[in-house]
Amino acid sequence: MTERRTITPPHRYRNNDKAVGVGNAFWDLSERNGLAGITAELEDGEPGVLHTEDGHEFTNFTCCSYLDLDSHPKVIEGAVAALRRFGVLDHCIPRTRVQLPALPELEASLGELFGAEVVAAISAGVASAGLLPLIASGHLGNGVRPLMVFDRNCHVSMAAAKPTCADETEVVTCDHHDLGFLEDMCARYERVAYVVDGADSLGGYAPVRELAELQEKYGLLVYYDDSHSISAYGERGIGYIRSHCPVLDERTITVATLNKAFGTSGAAILLDGYPKDTLRVVERFAGALSYSQPMNTAAVGASLASAEIHRTEELTVLQRRLRANIELFDRHISTGQSGTTFPIRVVSMSDETVMEAGRRVYEAGFYVSPVFFPIVARGTAGLRVMLRAGQTEEQIRGLCAALAAVGAQQAAPAEATR
Amino acid sequence: MTERRTITPPHRYRNNDKAVGVGNAFWDLSERNGLAGITAELEDGEPGVLHTEDGHEFTNFTCCSYLDLDSHPKVIEGAVAALRRFGVLDHCIPRTRVQLPALPELEASLGELFGAEVVAAISAGVASAGLLPLIASGHLGNGVRPLMVFDRNCHVSMAAAKPTCADETEVVTCDHHDLGFLEDMCARYERVAYVVDGADSLGGYAPVRELAELQEKYGLLVYYDDSHSISAYGERGIGYIRSHCPVLDERTITVATLNKAFGTSGAAILLDGYPKDTLRVVERFAGALSYSQPMNTAAVGASLASAEIHRTEELTVLQRRLRANIELFDRHISTGQSGTTFPIRVVSMSDETVMEAGRRVYEAGFYVSPVFFPIVARGTAGLRVMLRAGQTEEQIRGLCAALAAVGAQQAAPAEATR
Numbered sequence: 001m002t003e004r005r006t007i008t009p010p011h012r013y014r015n016n017d018k019a020v021g022v023g024n025a026f027w028d029l030s031e032r033n034g035l036a037g038i039t040a041e042l043e044d045g046e047p048g049v050l051h052t053e054d055g056h057e058f059t060n061f062t063c064c065s066y067l068d069l070d071s072h073p074k075v076i077e078g079a080v081a082a083l084r085r086f087g088v089l090d091h092c093i094p095r096t097r098v099q100l101p102a103l104p105e106l107e108a109s110l111g112e113l114f115g116a117e118v119v120a121a122i123s124a125g126v127a128s129a130g131l132l133p134l135i136a137s138g139h140l141g142n143g144v145r146p147l148m149v150f151d152r153n154c155h156v157s158m159a160a161a162k163p164t165c166a167d168e169t170e171v172v173t174c175d176h177h178d179l180g181f182l183e184d185m186c187a188r189y190e191r192v193a194y195v196v197d198g199a200d201s202l203g204g205y206a207p208v209r210e211l212a213e214l215q216e217k218y219g220l221l222v223y224y225d226d227s228h229s230i231s232a233y234g235e236r237g238i239g240y241i242r243s244h245c246p247v248l249d250e251r252t253i254t255v256a257t258l259n260k261a262f263g264t265s266g267a268a269i270l271l272d273g274y275p276k277d278t279l280r281v282v283e284r285f286a287g288a289l290s291y292s293q294p295m296n297t298a299a300v301g302a303s304l305a306s307a308e309i310h311r312t313e314e315l316t317v318l319q320r321r322l323r324a325n326i327e328l329f330d331r332h333i334s335t336g337q338s339g340t341t342f343p344i345r346v347v348s349m350s351d352e353t354v355m356e357a358g359r360r361v362y363e364a365g366f367y368v369s370p371v372f373f374p375i376v377a378r379g380t381a382g383l384r385v386m387l388r389a390g391q392t393e394e395q396i397r398g399l400c401a402a403l404a405a406v407g408a409q410q411a412a413p414a415e416a417t418r
Numbered sequence: 419m420t421e422r423r424t425i426t427p428p429h430r431y432r433n434n435d436k437a438v439g440v441g442n443a444f445w446d447l448s449e450r451n452g453l454a455g456i457t458a459e460l461e462d463g464e465p466g467v468l469h470t471e472d473g474h475e476f477t478n479f480t481c482c483s484y485l486d487l488d489s490h491p492k493v494i495e496g497a498v499a500a501l502r503r504f505g506v507l508d509h510c511i512p513r514t515r516v517q518l519p520a521l522p523e524l525e526a527s528l529g530e531l532f533g534a535e536v537v538a539a540i541s542a543g544v545a546s547a548g549l550l551p552l553i554a555s556g557h558l559g560n561g562v563r564p565l566m567v568f569d570r571n572c573h574v575s576m577a578a579a580k581p582t583c584a585d586e587t588e589v590v591t592c593d594h595h596d597l598g599f600l601e602d603m604c605a606r607y608e609r610v611a612y613v614v615d616g617a618d619s620l621g622g623y624a625p626v627r628e629l630a631e632l633q634e635k636y637g638l639l640v641y642y643d644d645s646h647s648i649s650a651y652g653e654r655g656i657g658y659i660r661s662h663c664p665v666l667d668e669r670t671i672t673v674a675t676l677n678k679a680f681g682t683s684g685a686a687i688l689l690d691g692y693p694k695d696t697l698r699v700v701e702r703f704a705g706a707l708s709y710s711q712p713m714n715t716a717a718v719g720a721s722l723a724s725a726e727i728h729r730t731e732e733l734t735v736l737q738r739r740l741r742a743n744i745e746l747f748d749r750h751i752s753t754g755q756s757g758t759t760f761p762i763r764v765v766s767m768s769d770e771t772v773m774e775a776g777r778r779v780y781e782a783g784f785y786v787s788p789v790f791f792p793i794v795a796r797g798t799a800g801l802r803v804m805l806r807a808g809q810t811e812e813q814i815r816g817l818c819a820a821l822a823a824v825g826a827q828q829a830a831p832a833e834a835t836r
Contacts, residue, residue, distance in 0.1 A: 004608040007563045009555070009586050016555035016586055020703050027514060027702050038516045042505050050509075050516070064510040071506050079507060079716055080498050087460050088489050089497060089683045089720050091468075092482040096445060097787055098456045098468065122540060125710035129547065137427070137434035145425045156709050163581040168427050168434055190422040257711065265507045265714040284445050285438050291574050292543035293675065296683040298497055298716030302507050369515055 013162040013171070022374045033359045035370060047071050047390035050367075058362060059395045061385050062369040066232040066343045067318040068390030069263025074309060075302045079264075082301020089296040096284055102300040109307045114238055116248075116270040119282050120295050124227050124257040124267040125157035130287030131253065131269065132161040132223065135193050136168035139281055140274075141221050142250060145169045146191035152176050155225055158195050179210050186218035198226030198241040198254065202376070202384070203337040203344040205229070208244045215247045222247075224254045230268075231261035232322060232343055237310045242270065249273035264302040266295035321389040325396055329387055332400035334409045346371065346382040347408045354381045357406035364402035366395075383408075431580040431589070440792045451777045453788060465489050465808035468785075476780060477813045479803050480787040484650040484761045485736040486808030487681025492727060493720045497682075500719020507714040514702055520718040527725045532656055534666075534688040537700050538713050542645050542675040542685040543575035548705030549671065549687065550579040550641065553611050554586035557699055558692075559639050560668060563587045564609035570594050573643055576613050597628050604636035616644030616659040616672065620794070620802070621755040621762040623647070626662045633665045640665075642672045648686075649679035650740060650761055655728045660688065667691035682720040684713035739807040743814055747805055750818035752827045764789065764800040765826045772799045775824035782820035784813075801826075 009015075030036035040050035040058075047068040048060040069075055083089070086100055095103060103120050110118040121127035134140040136148050148165045150158065153176045165171050174181045177196070185192045196206050206224060214220040224241045231237035241254050254270040256262075271279070284290050295303070309315055322343060330338045335345040349357050351372045358370040361383065372381035383403070387396075404410050427433075448454035458468035458476075465486040466478040487493055501507070504518055513521060521538050528536040539545035552558040554566050566583045568576065571594045583589050592599045595614070603610045614624050624642060632638040642659045649655035659672050672688040674680075689697070702708050713721070727733055740761060748756045753763040767775050769790045776788040779801065790799035801821070805814075822828050 005565075005606055006608050007565065007587050009563065010584070012585055014551070014582070014585050016551060016557055016703065020555075020557050020699060023702060024699065027698070030515075036515050039519055039522060040516060041519060042509060044505065048509075060509070060511065060516065062511050062515060065506075070509060075507075076501050076505065079501050083494050083497050083716065087462065087494065088483075089493075089681075089717060090677055091460060091466075091478070091488060092677050093478065093480050097448075097454050097480060098458060098478065098785060101457055101459060104457060123544070123706065123710045125706040126541070126544060129706075133432070133434060137438075139434055139438050145427065147423075147425065157706065160582070160705060163585045164432070164578070166428070167430055167432050167581045169425050188423055190424050259508055259510050259711040263507075265711055280445070281438060281442065284441060285434065287578060288541065288543040288547075288575065292541045293677040293683055296714070296717055298501065299507060299714055367516060 013166065026375050029355060030370060033355045035355070035358050035362060042071065048388055058365050058367050059391065059399070060367050061399060062367055063386060063388065064228065064260035065263055066261040066322055066386070066388050067263065068388050069231070069261065069306050069309065072263060072306070072309065074305045075263050078305025079298040079302040082297045082304070086297040089298060090293055092293070094290065095294055096290060100297070102297050103294055106295070106300045106303055109304055110268050113236055113307050113310055114242065114268070114270055116272055117274060117279060119269040119271070119279065119289070121267040121269060121289055122293060122295055123259070124225060124255050126288045126292070127255045127267050127269050128158045128225065129161055130289045131255070131282070132158065132195065133164050133168055134282065134286055135221065135223060135253070136165035139285065140253070140278065141193065142191065142219065144191040146193040146221060147172065147185055147189040149174050149182060149185060149192060149194045151194070151196040153200065154196050155201065158225060177207050179207065179214070182214055182220065186214055186220055191219065191221070193221040193223060195223045198224035198239065199228035199342065201228060201344070202346055203340070203342045205240050205342070208241055212245055212247045215251045219251060221251050221253070224252070225256070226254050227257040227260055228344070230256035231310065232319065233341065237261070237315055258303055262303070263306050265299040266303060318389040322387060325387045325389065325391050328393060328396050329385070329400065330411060332397070332411055333403055334411045338411070343387045345385040345387070347385060347403055348382045349407065351378065351381045353407065354383060358383055360406050361399070361402045364398070366399040366402055431584065444793050447773060448788060451773045453773070453776050453780060460489065466806055476783050476785050477809065477817070478785050479817060480785055481804060481806065482646065482678035483681055484679040484740055484804070484806050485681065486806050487649070487679065487724050487727065490681060490724070490727065492723045493681050496723025497716040497720040500715045500722070504715040507716060508711055510711070512708065513712055514708060518715070520715050521712055524713070524718045524721055527722055528686050531654055531725050531728055532660065532686070532688055534690055535692060535697060537687040537689070537697065537707070539685040539687060539707055540711060540713055541677070542643060542673050544706045544710070545673045545685050545687050546576045546643065547579055548707045549673070549700070550576065550613065551582050551586055552700070552704055553639065553641060553671070554583035557703070558671070558696065559611065560609065560637065562609040564611040564639060565590065565603055565607040567592050567600060567603060567610060567612045569612070569614040571618065572614050573619065576643060595625050597625065597632070600632055600638065604632055604638055609637060609639070611639040611641060613641045616642035616657065617646035617760065619646060619762070620764055621758070621760045623658050623760070626659055630663055630665045633669045637669060639669050639671070642670070643674070644672050645675040645678055646762070648674035649728065650737065651759060655679070655733055676721055680721070681724050683717040684721060736807040740805060743805045743807065743809050746811060746814050747803070747818065749829055750815070751821055752829045756829070761805045763803040763805070765803060765821055766800045767825065769796065769799045771825065772801060776801055778824050779817070779820045782816070784817045784820055
């Protein structure tokens, strides 16, 4: 028998050997230090406080439910009410054929709330996997097949679509927020689409105003995932991008999860200036949006309830509490994000000490997540902290003390007593 | 200013111009005939009976909840109980870091039920999008990078992964169930993985025993999506593939939605013979499984309740009712699927008459979905009928009469009176 063929992979856009090789070591080390693979139940009535089966209690400082709406009684009761009203989690048939009124009601409510045409998706990842190839082929946009420029740091849920987009158009990756490169491409290509996080998972916002200039000048299409700022930021929780982007027409497409500050599950695609025909194309051809299960009725009911909260003063109060908690943290611990509105802080540690530091902070009763080389660049390791509206002053002071005890840089005295 | 560049797409694995061009006309025509874009509420206590806002009532014969577990009171109450117990739909943090006990409990329950190692996913589409690239790179399998052979008819949720897999290995498409081609590839390549529906959405099963011979002889890996037969078929609803596949080890990977006959939402990945380390690789690197939201607690609670029903005689009763309904239908209307256990029937019509026929059947109070060229091959148009356990004899007789009235081929008298 002749020798059978082995394969050399192209690895143009992805490389599992590298991803698994690097990532698995990171996760194994995290797990050996007790900072991954934790199973824990939430304490009744104490948002974000969990206990493990063996009795360790900790406050979660790596949860993206920035307003603690996930445990809001009205959100839970909204889910229950929808289950009872519709009588099913889902009535399995493509929504393009027959659908319960659940999704249309949710889309109408979110559309009114955010001032956009809204299409629901089961997750922001599924939304991006469905939308980006339609953008690549020009079916979502102005009809012209664009050069797709992916920001080097854009979330993996978007970066994962590169090979698929590359079968419909040209795809390139640019340096983080490289406006010069983008303008250069805009000058060379008839149409360019830029794919970027609205709010980064390590803290920071997209340069929305500078991008708007390119949108106005060249017709650049920008695809934002604004999952980390929706609800937490802006009037009625409209998010960072839609608060600051002056271009709200076919050139700006935003997706946002409902799983973070919004407090439920599912995702919303926010569109402006597209005719009904195009919205139908999205429903029918945006990948899993057309062929897979939709948000279930429990998620829809919870989301309708959360949307109602977004329409009241309660949202402003929660946003204010989140802001106050961020400021309280900044008065004690100094980070590259100090002074910003972003709910994420990365507390610098050395690559060698970060894991041990995370373990000690966890033992002190606070879960923060270590990031280090090769997950982030050498010399930028740290403990990632997420602030929430529901954390108490005592919990935040306790975390800051625990961080200081493992060598975190403390804020200058003027800051600390401000 | 020089002319700006336009782009010629490669279209090796997909072509949105074609998909949208062809598909949109199909959907528009369906909608003009009132057979798509229907919004309707379920009747209380009458599984699969819906009414539109303007008062039209119809029995849904295109719903995949084959056992009507979607509206089972225990399933709905299971969802409610989990919402109250966990107090959130989701506590947003990657499960690799910290998770509620919800998913592990569900995975243990489904694992016991189906006799497999189970990993939960938010949908079968998300599961396939995550798993297939890991199979392509050899990380899920025996470590060897396989030639990926996609069946020409495999569901779009799997076919959509071709460009991504093609960046990790070689990808080809074969004719439907082309065992000769597969054996040829097995002889030529060190490792081959075959991607195929366990149960087709137009009726029919994979040649599981013949594939097992190739698995034994060459180490072929087979990736099945058994979404249309799980729960509806086999002891404790184990599905067609796991009922008949003698190879239950690393060479067989099955995914199945929980959104069809299982009656809830989410999906299960069924694995055998993989070490814990590999299960961790799946959780950490199978795409959205690691970076996006998991099944929410309502879906988990409903699924735990449905799993309990699967352990009782009630499941057998429901499967028997489904079988009886399929047989009742076959006694009246003749189709290519007559006499099989498959819950889907395609009632032949001409490309010219199928839409009008579907409209008249709908007006008579029964929703069936038209399929025709170019969605299916010329000369194979038809009305797709899905049988369910909860349909009454009266509803099925009524549908058959309506189908006969629009020219469906009736079963021979011997069949009809059997």
